[in-house]
Amino acid sequence: MPDKDSPHIGTRIAEERTRAHLTQRGLAGRAHVSLSILSKVESGHRPASPALIAACARALGIESSTLMGQPYTDALRVERFGAPLAAIRASLENWGDVALDEAVPPRPLAEITKDVNHLGSLRRSAAYLDVATKAPALIDELVEASHRYEGANRERAHRLLAYTYRCVHDVAHKLGHLDLGNTILARMSHSAERSDDPYMVTLTAYLRAQSCFNTGRHEVGLRLMSRSLKEVEEAAAAGEVAALCVQGNLRLRATMLAARSQDSDQAGAEWAEAYETAQRLGRDTQNYVLSFGPTNTAIHKIAMEVELGEYGTAVQSARSVRFSREFTQTYPDRVGHHFIDLSRAQLWTGDRAGSEASLHRARKAAPQQARFHPHARETVLALRRAERQSSQTLSNLAHWMGL
Structure with a gap:
């Protein structure tokens, strides 16, 4: 049976604080957080917010990953x-302009594309083990x-390779292997630049900003999003679907970066821009680079x-969210993430049954x-x-998570 006193983020903050020879007051001052809140987090009487972490x-x-264990x-x-x-890790050694003398000839790109698309569907299902295996x-x-083909086929191979790296990055990042993710x-950047696809380059910047949540350099992520938004502005204004999907996602990432910085004004403004883009798009759209729409x-x-x-x-906002059957089947990772966020809000409002x-x-x-x-x-x-x-169901959930 999992122990209720299992290490949590608060205990890790206390351990790292002690290792740094800091008092609670000293850390609170250095981190610009409330001493009272820090004390409650360390004692386990208050969950740690991502901003505090x-x-x-x-x-x-x-x-941040160190504090999250x-x-x-x-x-x-x-x-x-x-x-x-x-x-x-071994596959990442094979890259760049070094061709292997005895490599197996690749299949036609049309066949490889089918497998890459399947990998994308596994990523959206958060099937981390399957993605990592394939x-x-x-x-x-x-x-x-990418070595054997020339011209447009070489660019296509790099585009498929960049997207494959995108799927693998999700696994590494979500499992906490952040150095591997970098x-x-x-x-991915190497192949995106050779794909003749500007949206693949933008996707790389979008994923780079994700690492800023871990390092706390939210201002760097926001700068990346601002620069990338300028690059898709013209195509989005012309109504190009791929550009609208990218623009919307860049705005949503900027929303979360600003929110993590506790800048409610900028977060709200970025979300409003994303909402406007979603209204222009008019539907939940599965795109080859970034999917987007009103539900997301x-x-x-x-x-x-x-x-x-x-x-x-x-x-209160969650009460108006409805997932269509198609959205649930296509984007289970987004549905799952929503309920993780909602469970946190319910916990803070005292609705423990709803949170569970x-x-x-x-x-x-x-x-x-x-x-x-x-x-x-x-x-x-x-x-x-x-x-x-x-409850037995909560105990079973804790045991399943390995806590």
Whole structure:
């Protein structure tokens, strides 16, 4: 049975603070956070918000993932991620302009494309293990194709390779292997620049900004988004669907970066721009680079409100969100992430039963995402600490997460 006193983010903050020879008051001053809130977080009486985690991490000179306990080594071992992750690392050595003398000839690009598209659907399902297992062979094959083909076919091979790296980056980042994720981004950038596809280059910047959540350099991420938005502005104004999808996602990422910085004015303004783009698009659109639409924009509003600490508003906003059957089947990762965000808001508003129910819905939508998401795990620990006697379903959920 999992222990209610299992290490949580607060205990890790206290450990790192002690290691840095800082008092609570000293860390609170350096991180510009409330001493009272920091004390409650360290004692486990208050969940740590992402903004507080990022502030403490920067003040301590470490990454946020350290405070969140990522990667979750024991759980990854149980799920048998070791060999696939090692294969990914090995595949990343095969890149650039160095051709292998005895490499197996690649299949026609039309056949490879089908497998890459399937990999994309696995990514949207948050099927991390399947992506990690299938991607290394595709990477080797597409690297070889990029050497053997010329002209438009070479560019196409690089475009497919960049997208494959995008899928693998999701796995590395979500599992907490952030250094591996940075290596993947470097490989992706190399292929994106050779793909003759400006949106692949923009996608690389979009993913670069994701790492800013871990380092706490939100201003860097916002600068990246601002620059990328200028690059798609003309095509989006002309109504090009791919450009609108990219523009909307860049605005949503800027929304979350501003919210994590606790800048409610900029977060609200960025979300309003994303909403306008979603209205122009008029539908949830699955695009080859970044999918976008009204539903994704709506759930980001709730995520924004959670990051800003507006928990009651977030719960209220969630009541108007409805997922179509098509959206649920196409984007289970987004559905799962929504319920993880909602569970956090419900916990803060005292609705522990609702919080637990949302976590179960997140697990149903995207199991591996729920199991390895730090905020889902932290919410489970907070629910167990808050209950004198945990429900059997909550205990089972904690056990399943490996807490």
